[in-house]
Amino acid sequence: LPAGLSQWFPALEVLDVSGTGLTEMGTELLSLPCLHTLLAKNNRLGGPGSLPKGLGQAPLARSLRVLNLSGNRFSELPPALLQLRGLRSLSLGGNRLHGIPPDIQELQSLEFLYLGGNFITAIPPELAKLPSLRYLVLCDNKIQSIPPQLAQLHSLRSLSLHNNLLTYLPREILNLVHLDELSLRGNPLVVRFVRDLTYNPPSLQELAGRTVKTRNVPYAPSDLPESLVRYLSLASNCPNPKCGGVYFDSCVRQIKFVDFCGKYRLPLMHYLCSPECSSPFSSASQSSTSQSESDSEDEASVAAHRMQKVLLG
Amino acid sequence: MEQPVQTETWKARSLEELVRMLHQIFAEDKVSVDEVQALMESYESNPEEWLQYAKFDQYRYTRNLVDNGNGKFNLMILCWGEGHGSSIHDHTDSHCFMKILQGNLKETLFEWPEKKGNGEMIKKSERVLRENQCAYINDSIGLHRVENISHTEPAVSLHLYSPPFDTCNTFDQRTGHKHKVTMTFYSQFGERTVC
Numbered sequence: 001l002p003a004g005l006s007q008w009f010p011a012l013e014v015l016d017v018s019g020t021g022l023t024e025m026g027t028e029l030l031s032l033p034c035l036h037t038l039l040a041k042n043n044r045l046g047g048p049g050s051l052p053k054g055l056g057q058a059p060l061a062r063s064l065r066v067l068n069l070s071g072n073r074f075s076e077l078p079p080a081l082l083q084l085r086g087l088r089s090l091s092l093g094g095n096r097l098h099g100i101p102p103d104i105q106e107l108q109s110l111e112f113l114y115l116g117g118n119f120i121t122a123i124p125p126e127l128a129k130l131p132s133l134r135y136l137v138l139c140d141n142k143i144q145s146i147p148p149q150l151a152q153l154h155s156l157r158s159l160s161l162h163n164n165l166l167t168y169l170p171r172e173i174l175n176l177v178h179l180d181e182l183s184l185r186g187n188p189l190v191v192r193f194v195r196d197l198t199y200n201p202p203s204l205q206e207l208a209g210r211t212v213k214t215r216n217v218p219y220a221p222s223d224l225p226e227s228l229v230r231y232l233s234l235a236s237n238c239p240n241p242k243c244g245g246v247y248f249d250s251c252v253r254q255i256k257f258v259d260f261c262g263k264y265r266l267p268l269m270h271y272l273c274s275p276e277c278s279s280p281f282s283s284a285s286q287s288s289t290s291q292s293e294s295d296s297e298d299e300a301s302v303a304a305h306r307m308q309k310v311l312l313g
Numbered sequence: 314m315e316q317p318v319q320t321e322t323w324k325a326r327s328l329e330e331l332v333r334m335l336h337q338i339f340a341e342d343k344v345s346v347d348e349v350q351a352l353m354e355s356y357e358s359n360p361e362e363w364l365q366y367a368k369f370d371q372y373r374y375t376r377n378l379v380d381n382g383n384g385k386f387n388l389m390i391l392c393w394g395e396g397h398g399s400s401i402h403d404h405t406d407s408h409c410f411m412k413i414l415q416g417n418l419k420e421t422l423f424e425w426p427e428k429k430g431n432g433e434m435i436k437k438s439e440r441v442l443r444e445n446q447c448a449y450i451n452d453s454i455g456l457h458r459v460e461n462i463s464h465t466e467p468a469v470s471l472h473l474y475s476p477p478f479d480t481c482n483t484f485d486q487r488t489g490h491k492h493k494v495t496m497t498f499y500s501q502f503g504e505r506t507v508c
Contacts, residue, residue: 041465070395071465093395093464112371116396117464135371139396140464158372160396181372183398185486 006031018042018068027052033059037066046073046095056083070094070114082106093117093137102126116140116160125149139163139183148172162186171268206248209235210273213246238273247273323348324355328362332380332388339385339475346449349410353473354447358414365503366390367469373397374461375499379471386475389498393418393468398460400483401434402494403452408475412447416461416468420448423456426489434486456484 001017005028013034017025018041025040029052045051050072055061064084070093077092082103089112097118104110105126112135120141127136128149134157143164151172156179163186173182202210212219213235221229235246325331334352338344360367366377367390374397380388393416401423411418422437437455441462442448450457461468482491498506 091395114395114464137396140462162398185398189487 001026001028003028010034013037015039023047024050025052027054029060030054030058034063035060036063038064039066039068040072041068041091042071044073045069046075050074051078051080053080055080060084062086065089067091077101077104079103085109088112088132090114100124100127105129108132111135111155113137123147123150128152131155134158136160146170146173151175154178157181159183169268173268202247203249205231209248210246214244238277240273240277243273243277245273245277322355323352325352326356327359328356328379331356335380335386335388335473336382339382344475346408349408349473350447350449353410353412353471354445356412356445358412358445360415363390363414363469363471366500367392368500368505369394369467370499374399376472376496377503378498378501380502381477382475384477386473387477388471388473390414391470391472392499393461393470395461395464395467398462399458401456401458401486402484403456403482403491404450404474405478405481406452407478408473409450410447410473411442411450411459412471413442413444414469414471415444416463416466417444418442418468418470419460419462421458421460422450422454423458423484423486425456426484426491432489434484434489458486 001022006012010032011034012032014037015032015035016039018039020043022040022043022045024045024047029035029038052058061083062085064087066089067081067084067087068089068091070091072092072095074092074095074097077097077100079101081087081090082101084107086109087107088109090107090110091112091114093114094117097115097120099120100115100123102124103126104124107130109132110130111132113130113133114135114137116137116139118141120138120143123138123143123146125147128147128151130153132155133153134155136153136156136158137160139160139162141164143161143166145166146161146169148170149172151170151174153176156176158181159176159179160181160183162183166184166187167190169184173179209232211217212232219229219232224232231248235248238245238247323334325334331352335349338349338352363379366379368375368377369392371394374391374393377390377392378387379390382388401421411420419439419441421439424435424437426432426434434456459470479497480493480495483494484491500506
């Protein structure tokens with residue numbers, strides 16, 4: 001950035017330095033108190049020192065709303081970025097990111113996050129702690145699974161997951177009530193009904209925990225070590241409506257197909273408390289997709305109409 | 314001395330002129346696909362002329378009506394943000410011309426699925442269309458998906474459909490199942506449509 005920038009243009013609100021071959025953005029940024037939009041696409045940013053030190057203390061940290069760093073060479077999200085507390089829109093599309101730092105949750109004002117076209121393999125559950133996030137783009141990455149916590153993004157309206165390595169989605173995705181758009185093409189999604197009966201027998205602790213919960217055995221925090229009190233609070237309910245059971249760590253993973261908009265079949269991962277707890281039609285064979293349809297219809301029909309546009313095809 | 318025979322190639326020197334020439338062509342009983350494609354390709358994109366129609370949406374691509382061709386065709390501008398793409402779709406027995414005004418669009422052609430539609434759809438070909446190129450498709454050629462695969466640049470395209478249509482089928486790539494949808498305009502003649 002040219003020296004003296006902040007002296008000549010102290011009231012600068014929008015700065016576009018895209019396509020200028022920049023390798024670093026220096027301290028000039030720190031003296032721009034009114035800057036709300038910074039576009040620096042298609043440069044050579046990504047090395048150490050790409051962003052100036054002291055970003056968190058600069059007026060920029062509160063004023064910057066939009067930051068576009070797409071088409072650069074970042075191999076990790078620069079930690080300095082996370083100090084931009086006022087940031088609403090962040091784009092790091094087309095970089096070389098291998099992951100997303102859990103501290104992304106620091107960007108509490110974030111509404112728009114574009115991370116398409118990187119090498120991301122996993123999504124940290126902390127990403128779900130962004131209460132205002134409306135648009136999340138993760139297409140063209142190497143993501144193998146979506147953490148169920150992502151369903152806590154209650155403001156999410158659009159989720160782009162196409163061209164990744166997903167074989168299924170967590171069933172919690174049905175809880176995203178405001179989701180209008182979901183793109184899933186170009187993923188190796190399981191098409192045929194699959195039952196994975198890999199089941200590790202529960203531990204003694206788990207069995208005891210299940211009994212306490214299902215029999216409503218009363219206990220007070222003073223009765224048990226704190227760790228066990230916490231453990232008991234983590235019980236998950238078995239999604240099989242005919243079972244009142246709970247499970248902790250030991251569960252059967254089963255892929256169920258849920259129809260959205262009557263036409264698209266999304267494989268959703270269900271966790272059940274035991275193999276006996278599988279669908280009532282437990283003799284389902286590979287070809288009987290209609291059975292998986294009917295027993296998932298009830299839970300799906302309520303949530304299905306919320307998912308208005310599934311850009312699967 | 315013999316005069317060399319020349320085939321006339323029309324050139325549209327502005328968007329307005331393109332629209333006028335399209336009206337002339339479509340006023341005839343017979344319209345040549347090649348003629349329309351060449352005409353559309355001849356127009357050199359000038360953003361000043363179409364910026365008023367290019368309204369982007371954060372979440373998905375938009376369709377912005379430019380001219381309704383006296384009922385003979387619809388001319389519209391589509392705006393694609395980074396990563397925006399369409400589903401696989403047909404063209405309801407109409408002709409479809411697509412010219413790139415800015416950026417690049419990837420077009421993937423698919424075979425029509427079997428009646429029952431019980432398997433992964435077959436990709437025929439794919440290509441990336443550059444600025445000012447004009448592609449053509451109709452149902453007898455196949456189905457396609459159009460997407461802006463850039464993560465850094467938005468794209469803008471000019472589409473002509475004749476006859477005009479507002480419903481089409483979208484297809485699930487994994488199964489070939491189809492689903493009828495109604496298309497809407499994000500804006501018409503430069504004015505945002507409120508649905």
